[in-house]
Amino acid sequence: MFVDQVQVFVKAGDGGNGLVAFRREKYEPMGGPAGGDGGNGGDVIFEVDEGLNTLMDFRFQKHFKASRGVNGMPKGMHGKNSDPLIVPVPPGTTIRNADTGDLIADLTEHKQQAIIAHGGRGGRGNIRFANARNRAPELAENGAPGEELYVKLELKVLADVGLVGFPSVGKSTLLSIVSAAKPKIADYHFTTLAPNLGMVQTEDDRSFVMADLPGLIQGAHSGIGLGHQFLRHIERTRVIVHVIDMSGLEGRDPYEDFVTINEELRQYDEKMMQRPQIIVANKMDMPDSEDNLELFKEQVGEKYPIFPISAITKDGVRELLFAVADTLEKIPKNQFETDEDETQTEERVLYKFEKDDDTIEITRDDDGAYVLSGNTIERIFKMTDFNRDESVRRFARQMRHLGVDDALRKRGAKDGDIIRLLDFEFEFIE
Structure with missing residues (x-):
């Protein structure tokens, strides 16, 4: 099964606790x-693990938790830092905060890495x-x-060339004859239920990766049919090969098919129309194909x-592959990713290095208690x-420094009122 979108929970390890200890050595009665x-x-x-090509593993494990640090030890010894938890993902994976949608x-x-939770x-x-x-x-x-946070993983297939077109126009057949890929081929719509990748090599030893993307239909950009699930995979391709059934045997007009698919790509992302597009007039071995092609x-x-071809007889396929390879040579691999990457880098910096929010929110529970909340x-x-008095006094000083006492007074808190913070309750004392 091809899985290209999942949501998982990640939790970084807590820090180890510091230790209260004193030196108790001979001749050191006040060791400190x-x-x-x-x-x-x-x-x-x-x-990134290039041996993976799907997010299937995340269907069975949706929680990832790193180990906590070791507690401090006597004689000033530092507790051991915990090793990071490495989670392998396939190349082409984007990771977003599931709550905010921010790109991480x-x-x-x-082997590219990204720290998702510190x-x-x-x-x-x-x-x-x-x-x-x-x-x-x-x-x-x-x-x-x-x-700790929930993250949404999306896999966008890494391919140089993307095959698009209506169902049953011959995309899978074309991929099967130009590469070693073995996609399922049958004479009914939506035979292809997941993207298929194949490495294509031309006669002059140029190579590129071609992806057969499941058939699009009208309205795919808004969630109709199967194609909407895989439109994201077209984003990373440098060349779009638009396969069209030129025979018209199913009663469809080739030009209308062409316009409809391009409109779906444009509705999904206007930038798709900036990609070089090569039209493949397939099924030229069928009656009426020549007349339809001229029109x-x-x-x-x-x-x-x-490029008129017949995927069955392989006529015209050689010229098509040369044209695709020539087009790819003119396009840098990152040409269509530059603007996005700059935006993504900026978003990552803002997300990861954002200062702590000192905002404190005060609400009232049904029992009249004041409830404090806030990251800091x-x-x-x-x-x-809280087992040590000195730590409790320090916590009270920090609360006053954050302005909690004044904020509670403004909300009407009086001496003896209950203040609640997470699972802890204490009295407000003037």
Whole structure:
């Protein structure tokens, strides 16, 4: 089964907790703090594996969680950083934040990597909080939580040439005779249910990758038929080979077919019409094909090169392949990706290095309690060890520094009111 679109959950590893410890060595009665820092949590990294050609594996595993860092240890020893979790994906995979739609990565080359979720920082041990005023702090941090998010993976087939056209016009047959690909071929519509790739080599030893894309029909761009599921795969092709049934045996007009398919491509993405397009007049061994071809040439004009062939008898196929190879030589591999790549890079930078949002939202529960929420305050809460009084006092100072006390007063909080933050409840005290 060909799977080209999935949604998965990724969770980077939490940081290890810092340790509160003191030196207890002989002749060192006042040895001081010696609690080490926790290790960093593991990142979740997606890496291209050119041996994969589908997202099928993600149908059976939809959760990916990296390991957390090791906790700090006595004698100032640092906990071990966790190794990243490497997730293999096929070349041509784009990764987006499922909630916001922001592009995170576009992976096309073998071994190319992208960090999808960053691991949490390790918490600091009490050796890091010692100063001249507090030489024996009983204070340490818990590790920061790792990033977690749902991501949407889309696979766009990496091919130089894309075969498009109505169902049963001979796309699969053409691919089967010019490459070693063995697509299913039958005399009914929608025989091809998934893209097929084949490596094509011309007689003068030029080669390129050709993709047979499932048949489009009118309205495909809006979700009608099967073609809409695979329109995205045309985006990466440099040349579009438009296969048309010139025999007209099914009662369709070749020119109307040509106009309809091009309109679907334009409706999907206006940039598709910038691709060089070669028209293949197939089934020229059938009656009436010659007359239909003459009329078709008059209607189309000289804008597109037209190659009459018969995929069954292989007449005209050699000239077609030479023309495709010649066209590809004139087009740099990244010509149609430059603008998109610059935009994607900019989006990735904005997404990955965005500063923490210090905004704090205050709402009321049905029981009258004030509920606090916000990225920064929730992260500080998770990194606080509430088993130690000194850590609790530090958390209270951080709350005041963020302006939480003043914000609660403005919302009408009074002495003794319940304040709720995640699973923790405490009283508001003036």
